[in-house]
Amino acid sequence: MPKAIYDMIYRDLKEKIETEQYAYQELLPSEHNLISLYGCSRNTVRRALAELASEGYIQSMQGKGVRNIYQPVDQNAYTVGGIESFKEASRRNRRMSVTRVLQFTELTPQIAEGSVYEYLEEELGMNIVTSKRTLTVEHVTQVDEKYIDLKGYNCMAVITSQTFNDEGVQFEYTQSRHHPDYFQFQDVAVRKKSGAMEGSLKTELRLAGA
Amino acid sequence: MPKAIYDMIYRDLKEKIETEQYAYQELLPSEHNLISLYGCSRNTVRRALAELASEGYIQSMQGKGVRNIYQPVDQNAYTVGGIESFKEASRRNRRMSVTRVLQFTELTPQIAEGSVYEYLEEELGMNIVTSKRTLTVEHVTQVDEKYIDLKGYNCMAVITSQTFNDEGVQFEYTQSRHHPDYFQFQDVAVRKKSGAMEGSLKTELRLAGA
């Protein structure tokens, strides 16, 4: 739990944006004013702003100011943040989730039925840091058809991820398969002045409920 | 074209990592050493490192150092950076691409056959800044089937994107539909100390060739 100043400012501004205390397309107070408001240095304000920009909340324009470009996402979407377990995501979205363990090795079924992430973090004191994900669309398998009513689709959205702990070792490889009707993935990209690519931060997705 | 110092350092380190001048899992020189190497301030070095971390190239560990966790992506993947036109992406990946204009309104067909982004940026001097994308899996349409051999799939990967220019106005809405066999989307997420989510930066995807 970071009590860092920049993080508090970041969350405060984020909240103000989400609750429309700053209107869409409106300019936020200038960095100079934010410094007065929060009583901190410019770097600290800028760090909070940078975070919001990378998540597509704001857009800062040299010589002009910082504009709120946040638009709320579909309320029906089942939202999952960056690295988060299915169980955490379910709780956050207040939906029922049931995990059925179909095949298993290594860990005990009891742990998997709860939350593997929870087990790794709380019981083993492991520190999850970086996750790399790949998203593809694949043909359904017999296992898919057996457990999920695909309603005519013959494909599923498949996310594979490698997770690294704080010692840089990859300790997990996951594949999750999602029903097309309940799947949605969002991201934000910011174009660098270089002319090419780069960016993105907030990622969300919609999942099948069980 | 940014000639910013942090950007040059960022690109230099990125290159050294990609060409394995720093081995996988190896520690990079400490920030202190990098300061000597590049003859700049610590902030500047740290900004370059932050960029690399957000793209999943490195992982910095307080008290230990900065570890290279870069692993090259599938060479067969058709890679597209953040905000980039299909034509730019094709050129970068040295593949043939043909654009067939099926339906049309507003812009002229000639422009679309070339590159709409090119037209907007070079001819109109427009400045593309932020792009929000949503990825879903959808049933094929009659149009899909008419122009693309789906080889048995009855779904496609669909990306819709809203693009904003430097004045914060959304000026474009695009939907692109991709053949499952030629589609891949990658991202990186970094877990905040807060305990929850957040992160991702490098995004790539594999596309259908025409």
Next chain:
DNA sequence: GCCGATTTGTCCGTATGTATC
């Protein structure tokens, strides 16, 4: 078109805190 005020962008040096070894 110029000039000055405002605003964001880049960079520096320094200080202090915290984690690792």
Next chain:
DNA sequence: CGATACATACGGACAAATCGG
């Protein structure tokens, strides 16, 4: 314990873009 490493924060400087007079 001390040395090393990254994390956070401050204050100052100058550049670059914008806007109004």
